[in-house]
Amino acid sequence: MQRTKDRLTPAIGAVTLLLLLAGLWLSLTAPADVNQGLLVRLMFVHVPTAWLSYLAYGGTGLFGLLYLITRQRRYDRLAMSSGEIGVLFTVATIVGGMLWAKPTWGTYWVWDARLTTTALSLVVYGAYLLVRGLIDDPERRARVSAVIGVVGTLYIPVNYMAVEWWRGVHQTQTLKLLGGMNWGAAPVYGIALTVMTVAFTVLYLYLLRVRGILAARQERREEREFELPEPQGAALKTAEVRRG
Amino acid sequence: MDKYSGYVLVTYIVTFVILISYLAWVWWRLRQEDREA
Numbered sequence: 001m002q003r004t005k006d007r008l009t010p011a012i013g014a015v016t017l018l019l020l021l022a023g024l025w026l027s028l029t030a031p032a033d034v035n036q037g038l039l040v041r042l043m044f045v046h047v048p049t050a051w052l053s054y055l056a057y058g059g060t061g062l063f064g065l066l067y068l069i070t071r072q073r074r075y076d077r078l079a080m081s082s083g084e085i086g087v088l089f090t091v092a093t094i095v096g097g098m099l100w101a102k103p104t105w106g107t108y109w110v111w112d113a114r115l116t117t118t119a120l121s122l123v124v125y126g127a128y129l130l131v132r133g134l135i136d137d138p139e140r141r142a143r144v145s146a147v148i149g150v151v152g153t154l155y156i157p158v159n160y161m162a163v164e165w166w167r168g169v170h171q172t173q174t175l176k177l178l179g180g181m182n183w184g185a186a187p188v189y190g191i192a193l194t195v196m197t198v199a200f201t202v203l204y205l206y207l208l209r210v211r212g213i214l215a216a217r218q219e220r221r222e223e224r225e226f227e228l229p230e231p232q233g234a235a236l237k238t239a240e241v242r243r244g
Numbered sequence: 245m246d247k248y249s250g251y252v253l254v255t256y257i258v259t260f261v262i263l264i265s266y267l268a269w270v271w272w273r274l275r276q277e278d279r280e281a
Contacts, residue, residue, distance in 0.1 A: 024256075028256075032246065036248070037246045037247070037248050038245070038246045038248050038249050038252055039248035039251060039252060041252045042248075042251060042252045042255050045255055045256055045259050046255065049259055085266075088262055088263075088266055089262075091262065092258060092259045092262050092263075095255065095258045095259075096255040096258070096259065099251040099252075099254055099255045100251065100255070102251065103247075103248055103251060203263075207266070207267075210267070210270050210274075211270055213274070214270050214273050214274050214277065217274065217277040217278075217281070218273075218277060220281075221277060221280060221281070
């Protein structure tokens with residue numbers, strides 16, 4: 001099959017790599033904080049991973065909504081890709097958060113509102129991916145998961161605002177989306193955090209694109225299998241089951 | 245290096261291992277799909 005040359009994906013990949021390298025250099029050379037010591041460097045990866053998971057969950061809701069409006073399957077593929085990326089980066093966020101909590105709070109985990117809602121987002125989007133795996137009919141799968149994705153997205157502001165709405169040990173938002181910016185720390189921390197956050201935002205776009213390309217190819221194969229006469233189609237499916 | 249460096253190191257390693265593993269999985273699946281096309 002003839003494919004047009006994709007120049008955009010490698011270009012986004014190259015920009016992502018450059019930004020990540022610059023961000024890593026800034027983060028890992030940032031001076032020790034007067035209170036936290038070198039633990040402050042953990043924030044330059046913990047905050048961007050949390051940001052990326054918010055973006056990804058927002059993407060799942062947005063693409064799900066676009067699917068429900070237009071019924072174009074590419075939106076379903078993007079919604080699924082975004083949900084998968086969100087789950088992965090939520091795991092990274094939780095691990096980073098736990099490792100920051102141990103030396104500062106004295107424990108890896110407390111049932112604080114932010115921590116609990118973050119853990120629950122894994123349940124919501126884990127269920128989203130699970131439901132997709134349980135439905136064979138592509139149209140029904142896309143429709144049902146789009147509804148879950150849209151409803152699940154309502155959960156994101158709750159998670160983001162949890163540090164304001166409930167009393168807990170987690171500090172308030174590092175990246176404030178509402179109200180004016182107020183950066184009280186050393187500028188070098190702000191630069192490192194900004195570069196890493198931009199890098200992770202571009203990384204999200206890159207991951208979404210490559211996972212979307214894979215999802216499109218998987219979908220084409222699924223369609224080919226359904227078009228084949230029964231014995232050949234069955235043989236293909238059996239071979240796939242054996243491969244795992 | 246201070247007493248917190250271990251926590252920082254593990255966080256960076258875990259995050260980038262997750263990222264690289266995911267990219268490797270996508271790349272492997274893309275190759276498989278290409279072979280079957």
